[in-house]
Amino acid sequence: MAKTLILYFSNTGNTKRAAETMAQELGADLYRILPEKDYTAADLTWTNAGCRANQEQNDEASRPAYRGALLDLTPYDQVIIGHPIWWGIPPKIIRTVLENLDLTNKKVASFATSGGSDYHDAQKAMELWTGLNLPQGRILSSPSTIKNWLKTI
Ligand SMILES: Cc1cc2nc3c(=O)[nH]c(=O)nc-3n(C[C@H](O)[C@H](O)[C@H](O)COP(=O)(O)O)c2cc1C
Numbered sequence: 428m429a430k431t432l433i434l435y436f437s438n439t440g441n442t443k444r445a446a447e448t449m450a451q452e453l454g455a456d457l458y459r460i461l462p463e464k465d466y467t468a469a470d471l472t473w474t475n476a477g478c479r480a481n482q483e484q485n486d487e488a489s490r491p492a493y494r495g496a497l498l499d500l501t502p503y504d505q506v507i508i509g510h511p512i513w514w515g516i517p518p519k520i521i522r523t524v525l526e527n528l529d530l531t532n533k534k535v536a537s538f539a540t541s542g543g544s545d546y547h548d549a550q551k552a553m554e555l556w557t558g559l560n561l562p563q564g565r566i567l568s569s570p571s572t573i574k575n576w577l578k579t580i
Contacts, residue, residue, distance in 0.1 A: 430502055431455035435509035436520060438466050441540040445567045446509045449538075452574060455507070460524055463492035473513070484514045490523040497528055505534040507580070508553070512541035512566070515548040517556075525556045536580040537564045 433455050437443035443459070450457045470479035483489040500506060510517040517539070537553045539546060546564045554561055562580045567573050 429504040431505040431507060432458060432498075432500065432503040433507045433509060434458045434460060434524070436460040436518060436524075437509070437511065437540075438471060439511075441568070442509045442511050445538065445540055445573060448570050449507065449509075449567075449573050449577065452570075452577060455505075456503075458498050460520065461494040462520055463494045480513055480518070483519045484516070486519075489519045490526070491518070491520040493520060493524055497524065500529065500533065503533065505536075506530060508535070508537040509567075510537070510539050510549075512539045512544045512546075512549055515544055516552040517549055521553075522556050530557060530559065534580075535559055536562050538567045538576065539564065540568060541566050 431453050433446045433450050435442050435446040435457070437446070437459070446457055449455065466480065472478045473481055475481070483491055508521065510521050535557060537549070539549055544566070546566055550561065550564050553564065565572070565576045567576055
């Protein structure tokens with residue numbers, strides 16, 4: 428049977444909740460990407476132009492470190508990546524992770540949670556960062572949007 432991994436990054440719990448609902452729906456495994464250095468509330472105050480998260484998003488060269496080693500993807504056929512939207516795109520830590528993950532021969536898709544932004548720019552970023560053509564990602568929250576999106580990937 429095909430095995431799916433849901434790899435996600437979440438600070439304030441929204442993406443975590445969506446990933447957990449999805450894992451239950453699919454019978455998939457979950458892996459939470461943790462930052463080497465936790466984000467404080469001040470780090471995430473995006474109304475403050477100089478906050479850590481904004482600095483990272485604005486810096487093309489920024490590759491925030493993740494904690495520990497990434498897991499071995501060998502057992503998985505499908506990898507679904509979940510993340511919040513930060514200034515229209517995934518947090519840069521997702522880029523760091525993608526640079527250290529071998530997705531060769533995996534079925535890949537991605538989703539996000541946001542405060543209202545759509546997935547348009549995130550889709551472009553995820554395709555650039557993975558070098559793959561991906562099925563259309565979506566902003567997900569309710570169990571029914573999650574269920575419907577899963578049918579499309
Ligand atoms: C630095 C930063 C930038 C954000 N930028 C956007 C944005 O461009 N559009 C949007 O709709 N929401 C934006 N948000 C809100 C988050 O996408 C939203 O709260 C998300 O659900 C958080 O996910 P989490 O709870 O899993 O961490 C931003 C949040 C942060 C911290």
